Amino acid sequence: MSDSRQSSTTLAIQASLKKRYARERRFQWYGRLAVLTGFIFLFILLADIIVKGSPAFTQHYIELDIDFSAEMLGVGENPSAEEIASADFLAVVKDSLREQFPDVTGRSEKKALYRLISIRAEYTLRDMVLADPGLIGTHKNVWLLAHAEAGSYLKGQVDVTAPEAERRVKDAQVAWLDTLRAEGRTESRFNSTFFLSGDSREPELAGIKAALYGSFFTLMVTFCLAFPIGVMAAIYLEEFAPRNRLTDLIEININNLAAVPSIVFGLLGLAVFINFFELPRSAPLVGGIVLSLMTLPTIIITSRAAIQAVSPSIHEAAMGVGASKLQTVFHHVLPVAMPGILTGSIIGMAQALGETAPLLMIGMVAFIMDVPGGVTDPSTVLPVQIYLWADSPERGFTEKTSAAIMVLMGFLILMNALAVYLRKRFELK
Amino acid sequence: MSATTAVNENTRSMMERNVSMDKTSALEMERQADMEAYKTIGSPLVKDAKMSARNVNVFYGDKQAILDVSLDIGRNEVLAMIGPSGCGKSTFLRTLNRMNDIIPICRVQGDITLDGEDIYKSNQDTVMLRARVGMVFQKPNPFPKSIYENVAYGPRIHGLAHSKAEMDEIVENSLRRASLFDEVKDQLDKPGTGLSGGQQQRLCIARAIAVSPEVILMDEPCSALDPIATARIEELIDDLKEKYTIAIVTHSMQQAARVSQRTAYFHLGKLIEVGSTKDIFTIPQHQLTENYITGRFG
Numbered sequence: 001m002s003d004s005r006q007s008s009t010t011l012a013i014q015a016s017l018k019k020r021y022a023r024e025r026r027f028q029w030y031g032r033l034a035v036l037t038g039f040i041f042l043f044i045l046l047a048d049i050i051v052k053g054s055p056a057f058t059q060h061y062i063e064l065d066i067d068f069s070a071e072m073l074g075v076g077e078n079p080s081a082e083e084i085a086s087a088d089f090l091a092v093v094k095d096s097l098r099e100q101f102p103d104v105t106g107r108s109e110k111k112a113l114y115r116l117i118s119i120r121a122e123y124t125l126r127d128m129v130l131a132d133p134g135l136i137g138t139h140k141n142v143w144l145l146a147h148a149e150a151g152s153y154l155k156g157q158v159d160v161t162a163p164e165a166e167r168r169v170k171d172a173q174v175a176w177l178d179t180l181r182a183e184g185r186t187e188s189r190f191n192s193t194f195f196l197s198g199d200s201r202e203p204e205l206a207g208i209k210a211a212l213y214g215s216f217f218t219l220m221v222t223f224c225l226a227f228p229i230g231v232m233a234a235i236y237l238e239e240f241a242p243r244n245r246l247t248d249l250i251e252i253n254i255n256n257l258a259a260v261p262s263i264v265f266g267l268l269g270l271a272v273f274i275n276f277f278e279l280p281r282s283a284p285l286v287g288g289i290v291l292s293l294m295t296l297p298t299i300i301i302t303s304r305a306a307i308q309a310v311s312p313s314i315h316e317a318a319m320g321v322g323a324s325k326l327q328t329v330f331h332h333v334l335p336v337a338m339p340g341i342l343t344g345s346i347i348g349m350a351q352a353l354g355e356t357a358p359l360l361m362i363g364m365v366a367f368i369m370d371v372p373g374g375v376t377d378p379s380t381v382l383p384v385q386i387y388l389w390a391d392s393p394e395r396g397f398t399e400k401t402s403a404a405i406m407v408l409m410g411f412l413i414l415m416n417a418l419a420v421y422l423r424k425r426f427e428l429k
Numbered sequence: 430m431s432a433t434t435a436v437n438e439n440t441r442s443m444m445e446r447n448v449s450m451d452k453t454s455a456l457e458m459e460r461q462a463d464m465e466a467y468k469t470i471g472s473p474l475v476k477d478a479k480m481s482a483r484n485v486n487v488f489y490g491d492k493q494a495i496l497d498v499s500l501d502i503g504r505n506e507v508l509a510m511i512g513p514s515g516c517g518k519s520t521f522l523r524t525l526n527r528m529n530d531i532i533p534i535c536r537v538q539g540d541i542t543l544d545g546e547d548i549y550k551s552n553q554d555t556v557m558l559r560a561r562v563g564m565v566f567q568k569p570n571p572f573p574k575s576i577y578e579n580v581a582y583g584p585r586i587h588g589l590a591h592s593k594a595e596m597d598e599i600v601e602n603s604l605r606r607a608s609l610f611d612e613v614k615d616q617l618d619k620p621g622t623g624l625s626g627g628q629q630q631r632l633c634i635a636r637a638i639a640v641s642p643e644v645i646l647m648d649e650p651c652s653a654l655d656p657i658a659t660a661r662i663e664e665l666i667d668d669l670k671e672k673y674t675i676a677i678v679t680h681s682m683q684q685a686a687r688v689s690q691r692t693a694y695f696h697l698g699k700l701i702e703v704g705s706t707k708d709i710f711t712i713p714q715h716q717l718t719e720n721y722i723t724g725r726f727g
Binding site for chain 2: 242243311313314315316317318319320321322323324327331332335336
């Protein structure tokens with residue numbers, strides 16, 4: 001009797017086993033599929049951004065034979081610095097282009113020809129002469145930055161088979177650029193402008209330096225406010241505060257704040273900090289305060305979780321040898337909770353780095369050419385710069401947009417790597 | 430004999446005081462009724478006690494975990510507390526150095542004294558108390574720091590060492606007394622969490638004695654250890670009683686029999702029977718005690 005019962009159990013198990021394993025295998029495949037889908041989308045996104053953005057890291061230069069005659073510049077024999085500064089270097093560039101292509105005659109044709117060179121050329125030449133006034137009266141070959149459209153042709157981004165009317169680079173310009181290239185008068189160089197200058201109306205002159213500095217100042221303000229306040233609040237709430245209705249209410253509110261749309265914080269910043277406290281508009285100071293309000297709940301929640309995760313036996317051990325509450329927290333609980341606190345804080349900071357909406361509300365969406373020198377100077381931040389460029393019609397800004405996204409992602413990766421590094425370091429101790 | 434009578438009278442007067450104080454509380458009435466139902470058998474009180482508890486009641490919220498326990502811990506003796514799970518022995522142990530303070534809903538009534546001084550008086554400093562009444566926990570819980578730091582931490586926060594050399598001496602002596610020094614002397618800078626379970630527990634004992642406490646409370650110190658490690662800890666307890674007063678909670682009756690001079694049997698928050706360990710294990714007076722120590726629990 002017992003034998004038969006046993007064998008029937010075995011049979012029943014055997015019958016169900018196959019099904020169970022099949023279900024498990026199926027589930028594993030769903031999981032793999034989900035991960036794969038995620039990776040494919042991520043890959044497409046990254047590939048698109050990298051393909052579009054990487055050309056932005058190079059720029060084309062065109063070599064022109066520049067005639068620095070005093071007559072052409074409209075200055076005297078031994079000009080003063082002021083005279084040089086006000087000399088007509090644009091005319092020099094135009095003259096050089098006309099000499100390069102003597103058969104260009106029509107007014108609109110000439111205009112098209114002049115558009116091969118960036119307006120920066122004027123300043124490049126002026127700076128050269130200011131640095132060395134001896135140049136006046138000589139001829140010199142100078143590499144000048146190409147206009148963004150000419151540059152995009154030289155980078156091979158223009159489809160010349162398309163109808164001329166649909167392109168910004170016209171047939172004549174294509175012919176001139178081809179000639180220049182054949183003569184070895186074009187060159188691709190690393191685009192240092194992108195990292196060394198602020199925003200500009202001209203794509204070839206636009207850079208992210210102002211936005212980077214703005215982001216840096218804003219994040220500094222955010223970190224200096226959000227990290228100490230957040231961690232202190234978390235420590236107090238977790239270790240010292242009594243559990244009662246008030247602290248429950250506070251906890252619920254913190255959790256709710258974390259889910260508040262970020263633009264609401266922008267409205268608050270506008271109403272309170274700019275309109276009421278009359279802090280400067282478009283300043284990293286206000287941006288930082290607003291972002292710290294936004295980041296605080298994240299930091300408090302993750303820090304509390306990290307503190308809560310510290311084993312109560314550590315508490316007991318410290319109290320058992322007679323450590324006071326404060327000593328227990330600062331000598332034993334915090335060091336153990338620190339990796340978690342840091343990870344949470346850095347993730348909160350990364351969130352703040354990528355935030356756009358609240359900053360639009362407080363006027364950090366301005367066109368900023370100059371690098372901000374402090375937290376009260378008007379500035380913009382990287383994501384807002386990306387937003388501005390993405391909105392620009394010029395073709396040259398498309399690649400800038402992607403390139404700026406690459407830089408932003410680079411910083412995000414850097415911050416997350418820092419979080420991982422700090423966690424590992426603290427865990428070793 | 431006359432001393433015992435005096436103590437008993439003392440107890441009675443204290444009881445009366447309690448009654449008059451809390452007459453109004455319904456909970457208290459219930460407790461009184463409950464209390465009358467039992468009286469600790471044996472000799473809970475001793476002459477020249479290091480710590481004494483009188484009419485101690487402990488509540489977790491509305492739930493009463495300890496019912497009217499009066500118990501003395503004699504100087505340089507090892508007192509074992511045994512009883513089934515949930516009988517309140519750990520709770521009682523933790524009232525002795527106010528470790529229960531960290532639990533917000535926990536309330537303690539009655540008098541507990543250390544060298545005749547009330548440790549629950551309002552101006553009692555818990556830091557001071559815990560430096561005098563050290564504790565070793567059920568699970569070895571070294572700090573996630575080096576072995577040296579584990580031992581040095583207590584003396585450091587209390588400012589017991591004035592130089593590095595003094596601190597080194599304290600650390601070495603403590604580790605020696607916990608009979609751990611020879612095993613770890615070459616790796617004092619290694620994390621304490623990297624030791625084996627038994628070594629960790631001895632490290633915790635070293636940490637507890639580093640602040641030179643007068644009383645050491647041990648809450649099932651061997652429950653997470655194998656028999657060899659347990660034997661070492663038991664030897665250690667035997668050595669330690671020369672210098673310290675020890676109260677140990679244990680689930681192992683053999684352990685209680687081996688290490689202690691007196692044994693207290695707890696049951697559902699009540700102190701059923703106290704006596705010399707030999708008497709408790711050979712001629713238990715109360716039925717519950719007998720059932721428990723003979724394994725016929727029920």
